[in-house]
Amino acid sequence: NAGVTQTPKFRVLKTGQSMTLLCAQDMNHEYMYWYRQDPGMGLRLIHYSVGEGTTAKGEVPDGYNVSRLKKQNFLLGLESAAPSQTSVYFCASSKPHLRWKGTEAFFGQGTRLTVV
């Protein structure tokens, strides 16, 4: 079972370049998330989606855009990369959350992005 798959796994960008990170899940999950993880900061939510065609901002959305055209895919775009966006990016997916009955988040293997 593939679960959540992220591509690419590694990337080096020059300042000002653009790129798209792809997240694909095969678990038919409604909810999908993009996080970044930096030393000492933990995982911070960039954007998320509660269903096909919907997106919402998280804690740190500036400099990023997302799209959820298909239920199984969630794309994260960097229009003009900056060194501050050097980080490890994780995609996750989950079922809709039922009150008092938690549903776990499943993570992809991460994308290590360096902006020089």
Place this chain on the structure above:
Amino acid sequence: RKEVEQDPGPFNVPEGATVAFNCTYSNSASQSFFWYRQDCRKEPKLLMSVYSSGNEDGRFTAQLNRASQYISLLIRDSKLSDSATYLCVVNNGNQFYFGTGTSLTVIP
């Protein structure tokens, strides 16, 4: 104020020791709670969910105190393979909130 706070450690313990991690959350309306494990340079993976009644999975015991907004994880008889970062996670509906993680190293 952060949604989830936990002691970053590091905790360095000998094999066979018992170690406890604690976590607090700020939103009293939080609905579900988890402990995740993250190995170096890997993705987080669910260790266990946390319920008010407390739950146990082998050497691991998790507790939730809603009145104090406090979550704990107890690891008994620590193994070398338990070395990792443990993340406290809270779900408020549409979003998961993560603590910064507590680093554990089990020493031979």
